[in-house]
Amino acid sequence: MPLRFKFCLLLCLLFLIACGGNSEAPPPTPTLNPQAQLGKQVFSRDCGACHSTTPDTLIVGPSLAGIASRASSRVEGQDAYSYLLTSVMQPDAYLVEGFEDLMPASLSKQLTGEELDAVIAYLQTLE
Numbered sequence: 688m689p690l691r692f693k694f695c696l697l698l699c700l701l702f703l704i705a706c707g708g709n710s711e712a713p714p715p716t717p718t719l720n721p722q723a724q725l726g727k728q729v730f731s732r733d734c735g736a737c738h739s740t741t742p743d744t745l746i747v748g749p750s751l752a753g754i755a756s757r758a759s760s761r762v763e764g765q766d767a768y769s770y771l772l773t774s775v776m777q778p779d780a781y782l783v784e785g786f787e788d789l790m791p792a793s794l795s796k797q798l799t800g801e802e803l804d805a806v807i808a809y810l811q812t813l814e
């Protein structure tokens with residue numbers, strides 16, 4: 688085999704090794720800040736039995752996918768934060784169309800202030 692050909696083969700081999708396998712890094716997973724991370728845990732513990740975060744998936748309550756974008760237009764005069772806070776503190780203040788008043792008002796007393804802030808911060812990431 689001519690030397691030049693061997694050299695070419697070697698180059699090809701090196702190229703394959705360099706480019707094979709891990710050439711594409713996986714896309715970075717979006718990370719939640721520590722408060723929203725805590726909120727996510729509170730959510731799975733206290734809200735996840737009734738609310739999904741997958742679009743159009745109803746459990747007992749509506750899916751909260753996209754709630755961050757919807758929250759500010761639910762009740763006139765309430766911005767997203769006030770609406771979300773009121774939804775937990777006083778669930779019967781506004782009922783989502785098609786749903787009954789099944790969300791427990793006692794949640795507001797079970798959660799510590801830190802947990803309440805955290806779960807609202809988490810809901811605000813669900814755009």
Ligand code: HEC
Pocket residue numbers: 730733734735736737738747748749754757761771774775778779781782783786787788789790791794806
């Ligand atoms: C026992 C079931 C149940 C649990 C537990 C529950 N919810 Fe709900 N939730 C509902 C129902 C039913 C509705 C719809 C009626 C209403 O608007 O109150 C609702 C409505 C909501 C809404 C309004 C959604 C919208 O599209 O405007 C928010 C926000 C919400 N819940 C947040 C929470 C959070 C946060 C928790 C946990 C701290 C929680 N819920 C726990 C049943 C539940």
